[in-house]
């Protein structure tokens with residue numbers, strides 16, 4: 001089985017000491033491609049370098065809505081210059097996060113719209129980070145006529161919100177939260193969506209699956225998310241693996257088809 005981890009942070013210092021072992025264990029678990037999204041300018045160069053060194057690691061860079069105080073005016077210009085290199089598979093992770101109360105929402109929105117414009121300029125999909133702001137994000141995507149698609153990472157909204165993303169040309173990403181029995185809402189949403197709309201992600205080192213609760217998450221645990229999805233849906237794990245991998249490839253690596 002071939003799987004794609006559409007979102008993890010293998011570039012972070014928490015993986016520095018055993019990076020090679022983690023990458024090897026992911027490959028042994030059948031992970032044929034991984035997307036490393038950037039959250040701040042300071043991390044972009046390592047992501048781009050890792051993607052140049054390893055054929056199965058792919059770079060996405062962006063300015064995350066939770067780190068507003070880290071971002072500077074000229075970061076957008078640097079994002080544009082990376083966008084033109086052909087080294088990126090997406091812009092991300094970008095979006096709105098209204099879960100945290102003390103973040104400047106107007107500034108988040110302005111930054112999100114500016115990054116959507118960069119993605120549109122280079123015809124790149126976007127990796128969305130959205131909490132408590134799905135309606136606002138969808139309104140912006142509609143108003144901007146954004147038509148490059150993307151992935152809603154670690155989706156945790158309602159079925160109705162998921163269906164609106166599908167109408168906007170987006171895929172929904174299934175993460176480790178579906179491995180928890182008590183996560184009843186997201187489990188029912190993932191059970192109900194069409195398989196053509198789903199991709200998988202670990203978000204490592206965050207959101208470890210239930211069997212690794214409290215530990216550092218790893219891309220090697222992606223098969224556990226696949227198994228949880230298969231338990232919720234009527235398709236076999238082989239069918240879900242094949243279709244989510246095809247969905248990921250079509251959006252992110254169309255040249256490798």
Ligand SMILES: [Zn+2]
Nearest residue numbers: 007009093203
């Ligand atoms: Zn992330």
